[in-house]
Amino acid sequence: MVNLKINGTEVEVPEGSTLLQATKQLDIYIPTLCHHEGIIPYGACRMCTVQMVRRGIPQLVSACTYPCEEGVEIFTDNEEVIHARKIIIELLLARCSTVPILREMAETYGIDKSRFGEDRKGCILCGLCARMCHEIVGVTALSFVDRGTERFVSTPFGKPSEDCIGCGACAFICPTKNITIEDIDKRNVLHHELLMGHNKAIRLPFMQAVPNVPYVDHDTCIHYQTDKCLWCEKICPKEAINHDMEDSHTEVEVGSIVLATGFKTFDPKVVVELGYGKLPNVITSLEFEKLNSAAGPTGGEILMESGEPPKSVAILHCIGSRDHNYHDYCSRVCCMYSLKFAHLVREKTHAHVYELYIDMRSFGKGYEEFYDRVMEEDVDVIRGRVAEVTDFAELPEETGKLIVVCEDTMIGAFRRLPVDMVILSIALEARDDAAEIGRIFNISRTADGFFKELHPKLGPVSTATAGVFIAGCCQGPKDIPDTVAQGGSAAANAISLADKGVVEIEPITSFIDPDKCAGCKVCISVCPFTAIEFDEEKKISVVNEALCQGCGTCAAACPSGVAKSRHFTTEQILAEIEGVLKV
Amino acid sequence: MSEDFEPKLVGFLCNWCTYTGADLAGTSRMKYAPNLRAIRVMCSGRIDPTFIVKALVEGADGVLIGGCHFGDCHYQEGNYKTMRRIPILLKLLKQFGIEPERVRLEWISASEGRKYADVINEFTETIRKLGPLGLTKPNVEPLAEGVAANG
Numbered sequence: 001m002v003n004l005k006i007n008g009t010e011v012e013v014p015e016g017s018t019l020l021q022a023t024k025q026l027d028i029y030i031p032t033l034c035h036h037e038g039i040i041p042y043g044a045c046r047m048c049t050v051q052m053v054r055r056g057i058p059q060l061v062s063a064c065t066y067p068c069e070e071g072v073e074i075f076t077d078n079e080e081v082i083h084a085r086k087i088i089i090e091l092l093l094a095r096c097s098t099v100p101i102l103r104e105m106a107e108t109y110g111i112d113k114s115r116f117g118e119d120r121k122g123c124i125l126c127g128l129c130a131r132m133c134h135e136i137v138g139v140t141a142l143s144f145v146d147r148g149t150e151r152f153v154s155t156p157f158g159k160p161s162e163d164c165i166g167c168g169a170c171a172f173i174c175p176t177k178n179i180t181i182e183d184i185d186k187r188n189v190l191h192h193e194l195l196m197g198h199n200k201a202i203r204l205p206f207m208q209a210v211p212n213v214p215y216v217d218h219d220t221c222i223h224y225q226t227d228k229c230l231w232c233e234k235i236c237p238k239e240a241i242n243h244d245m246e247d248s249h250t251e252v253e254v255g256s257i258v259l260a261t262g263f264k265t266f267d268p269k270v271v272v273e274l275g276y277g278k279l280p281n282v283i284t285s286l287e288f289e290k291l292n293s294a295a296g297p298t299g300g301e302i303l304m305e306s307g308e309p310p311k312s313v314a315i316l317h318c319i320g321s322r323d324h325n326y327h328d329y330c331s332r333v334c335c336m337y338s339l340k341f342a343h344l345v346r347e348k349t350h351a352h353v354y355e356l357y358i359d360m361r362s363f364g365k366g367y368e369e370f371y372d373r374v375m376e377e378d379v380d381v382i383r384g385r386v387a388e389v390t391d392f393a394e395l396p397e398e399t400g401k402l403i404v405v406c407e408d409t410m411i412g413a414f415r416r417l418p419v420d421m422v423i424l425s426i427a428l429e430a431r432d433d434a435a436e437i438g439r440i441f442n443i444s445r446t447a448d449g450f451f452k453e454l455h456p457k458l459g460p461v462s463t464a465t466a467g468v469f470i471a472g473c474c475q476g477p478k479d480i481p482d483t484v485a486q487g488g489s490a491a492a493n494a495i496s497l498a499d500k501g502v503v504e505i506e507p508i509t510s511f512i513d514p515d516k517c518a519g520c521k522v523c524i525s526v527c528p529f530t531a532i533e534f535d536e537e538k539k540i541s542v543v544n545e546a547l548c549q550g551c552g553t554c555a556a557a558c559p560s561g562v563a564k565s566r567h568f569t570t571e572q573i574l575a576e577i578e579g580v581l582k583v
Numbered sequence: 584m585s586e587d588f589e590p591k592l593v594g595f596l597c598n599w600c601t602y603t604g605a606d607l608a609g610t611s612r613m614k615y616a617p618n619l620r621a622i623r624v625m626c627s628g629r630i631d632p633t634f635i636v637k638a639l640v641e642g643a644d645g646v647l648i649g650g651c652h653f654g655d656c657h658y659q660e661g662n663y664k665t666m667r668r669i670p671i672l673l674k675l676l677k678q679f680g681i682e683p684e685r686v687r688l689e690w691i692s693a694s695e696g697r698k699y700a701d702v703i704n705e706f707t708e709t710i711r712k713l714g715p716l717g718l719t720k721p722n723v724e725p726l727a728e729g730v731a732a733n734g
Binding site: 439442444445446447452464465508526528529549550551552553555556557565568570573574576577578580581 | 591600603620622624625626628629631633634637641642643657659661664668692697
């Protein structure tokens, strides 16, 4: 341990600590620009200059790089220090007179203008970006170029660096915000996602997530790309982060299974005429929800990409639903949430709202009343499909707007609606892996890809596989009340099986006549459930009726016709054949 | 071959896929030829080739066997067995002078009501073109004539 005095207070710090770390211990603020926790200090900006008195001799040193020494005395804000800092700020201002953070610092130290000239550069040459890239990210896509007054930060030869992984760490750390990320060759972060607040590799899945703990996104985390960084591991006081952890498979034995694998939203990019992904301010309903969320990137404010609230909004129903090109079915939830959006936009921005629908389906309890209420809020409801969303202005009032081209079938005319924002109410569709899941659980799917229930009225949560139940949108699009009701039903069905303690099986099983069986074992070789065993003593095959599912394959294969499928015996089927052909 | 010949068809449909698919075609109010008489079996693997021969002998002009798509069998692998059994039967039928087109194997899932209706229409047309099979009960003479007529 090292003992020293800071502004007259005794302090004890571990050996090897810098003066800056020592002052932090006493909660003394020292301005810094080029310093960042976790990156090796470099002493470029000199803003952290303090006075050190060693053996009675005062000298000015940079606190971020200078190690603590036994018995020295430090002054962080005496006259000499302030004077030195003022000069440093003036020198920095001479280079970058317009950088906000420098202007702020200049104001605190009472400086209005630099005596050493005025330039409008954005970079203070602190090197944080290059050090970040090298030390933390581990790729060295940027570095200093040239020397002295000619010095600047650049990628090799000023071209897009091949090593750059587009993590955006340099832009994040730049104290003057002089680095911007551009999307070149899809290597960089998408601006669109940044707007929607998905720019962190460690995040909560969503605000109401259970368990409510952050997770590391493997796709964006730098560590999984360059094998370096691990900054979060160093910083986490509980040492709760472990990047080496891998997915593990656990086998659990259960009696019944409830499948609630949910849905996927329709990707409106394939409907090219709507311009999603190409035109700014054309967003999906889910993105609007994010914008509208109080925990979202805008704190619940409905804003365009420019940061302004929209003056007019068009909400387009049935994107991907009720469309022979995409999905024939109705997604059920869109009409109601679109009406909710109209209400929210009216309430929050007072913007003019257009609802473009095919049919308004407000089918549930209290829904029609909500529809009536929204109709009283001056929402422009147009019955008609949208032909196109474009930014090509034909009239002067359309300049700079998105134009929604549609047919108003109520007045029988084509219309062009200039709006600021377009919200696409996208369809709910079956997940990509629904086929695979269906195969694993041996349950079939309907033509639209959702899981098929045993019977639409008599077995709405059961499936053809005993003990497997389905709930929620994996069975078909549905809203929250319906999902909750179905989930409850599925859970009750599953529990009732366990509660009873016995399982009822179908009476359709196979039976082998012990007197006539020749013991050829053909039935044993064809049985997919290993339900037939060979009785070594009697030399005959015997069906285990608890295992037998009643497919009848053994009955079809038995050369002597003694394996019988109950309720589907050969005699019965032959009689049936005769019967159907009599007429 | 008279124009007003209405083929008599027998269908052996598996309970989980084709029979449910037929149900779907019905509940969806799809229109298709009324010529097929459906017989439900739990699995296409239950279909003993005897049934098909019996149906033909009893006066059916064609037989449809409907099962699940591969990998979808409710009993895991019943349809694979059918897939192997039917071609052997077809070879046999050929030797008896019965056109193999009269026995058709189709995989129709529970959601393919449309496919079911299409298959029935198509199959009915095929058999209509082939004409009556002309087999009746084995103890009656026309068996030999029928075989000769259909060559």
